[in-house]
Amino acid sequence: MFVTRRILVDxxxxxxxxxxxxxxxxDWAEEMLREADFEEGYFELIRDILARIxxxxxxxxxxxxxxxxxxxHRLGYDVKVxxxxxx
Numbered sequence: 647m648f649v650t651r652r653i654l655v656d657x658x659x660x661x662x663x664x665x666x667x668x669x670x671x672x673d674w675a676e677e678m679l680r681e682a683d684f685e686e687g688y689f690e691l692i693r694d695i696l697a698r699i700x701x702x703x704x705x706x707x708x709x710x711x712x713x714x715x716x717x718x719h720r721l722g723y724d725v726k727v728x729x730x731x732x733x
Contacts, residue, residue, distance in 0.1 A: 649678050649692055650685040651721045658714055668702060668709060675699035691720060 657674060660666045666674075675696045684692040695717050702709035715725050 647678065647682040648685070649682045649696070651688055651692065654692060654695060655718060655721050655723055658718060661709075662711075662714055671709075672700055672703045675702075695720070 657666070657671060661668065661671045679693070679696050679700060698707070698713070698717075699709065701707040718725050
């Protein structure tokens with residue numbers, strides 16, 4: 647498997663939008679650290695973010711909204727939150 651910045655962004659968005667839970671995100675990050683190659687030119691950035699996500703299931707580390715915001719920004723994206731009323 648090959649991990650790009652966009653794939654990592656998509657996984658973070660899935661977590662933020664609750665289409666995957668924290669344990670699935672952590673499992674994915676750990677597997678990518680073991681098995682995947684990373685986008686050329688972004689090896690350290692992707693590896694560092696995946697490593698941090700891989701620790702998110704440990705209480706002392708966790709994964710906060712600020713963490714996600716920071717990761718997305720470092721990956722080249724600005725975050726804009728839109729509120730939708732539940733129907």
